[in-house]
Amino acid sequence: DAKTTQPPSMDCAEGRAANLPCNHSTISGNEYVYWYRQIHSQGPQYIIHGLKNNETNEMASLIITEDRKSSTLILPHATLRDTAVYYCIVRLNRDDKIIFGKGTRLHILP
Amino acid sequence: ETGVTQTPRHLVMGMTNKKSLKCEQHLGHNAMYWYKQSAKKPLELMFVYSLEERVENNSVPSRFSPECPNSSHLFLHLHTLQPEDSALYLCASSQDVASNTGELFFGEGSRLTVL
Numbered sequence: 215d216a217k218t219t220q221p222p223s224m225d226c227a228e229g230r231a232a233n234l235p236c237n238h239s240t241i242s243g244n245e246y247v248y249w250y251r252q253i254h255s256q257g258p259q260y261i262i263h264g265l266k267n268n269e270t271n272e273m274a275s276l277i278i279t280e281d282r283k284s285s286t287l288i289l290p291h292a293t294l295r296d297t298a299v300y301y302c303i304v305r306l307n308r309d310d311k312i313i314f315g316k317g318t319r320l321h322i323l324p
Numbered sequence: 325e326t327g328v329t330q331t332p333r334h335l336v337m338g339m340t341n342k343k344s345l346k347c348e349q350h351l352g353h354n355a356m357y358w359y360k361q362s363a364k365k366p367l368e369l370m371f372v373y374s375l376e377e378r379v380e381n382n383s384v385p386s387r388f389s390p391e392c393p394n395s396s397h398l399f400l401h402l403h404t405l406q407p408e409d410s411a412l413y414l415c416a417s418s419q420d421v422a423s424n425t426g427e428l429f430f431g432e433g434s435r436l437t438v439l
Contacts (some may be wrong), residue, residue, distance in 0.1 A: 257430025314367040
């Protein structure tokens with residue numbers, strides 16, 4: 215079972231920041247938070263991951279609360295190409311399983 | 325181009341047919357995976373291979389038979405499937421099974437329809 219809870223869908227206006235929340239209240243101290251996205255008819259794509267500290271790369275930023283029970287993926291300037299299902303995944307590092315939940319379907323509105 | 329190539333992209337087969345899905349990765353990775361994605365359901369992990377050795381088999385019916393002849397190739401042999409097996413079958417690879425980055429590289433998937 216997925217260890218995360220995400221809203222089923224969200225809308226965001228093009229050019230605005232998209233903030234996707236994820237709850238992982240049962241996360242343990244050595245589990246990482248990963249984000250993937252799946253654009254329609256394609257395989258999932260890795261976005262970012264983190265343990266405790268906030269992380270940023272060329273695609274997105276990941277903000278993890280101090281108690282680590284929730285996190286937010288931020289797409290700073292959403293475009294129509296960011297329309298996809300976004301998956302938040304909790305994974306024990308060096309574990310061989312990445313378990314996907316239902317994710318959040320993000321619609322970017324023109 | 326993700327470095328993971330799946331063929332065929334689309335497959336229609338009858339319940340008595342035997343067919344195979346092929347996956348090839350050009351990334352030099354040591355681990356490969358099969359996932360199944362049915363309509364309106366989350367991705368389900370089916371099989372995990374590490375250095376050509378199966379390390380995970382998530383209670384998948386025997387009508388699905390994986391084969392990993394080397395670390396670059398992964399097959400899923402299909403035999404006497406049921407209509408409910410119709411789904412998108414996704415192959416993925418990672419540097420190692422216990423990869424520190426946890427980054428999976430997915431192919432585009434093979435869309436299977438069982439009549």
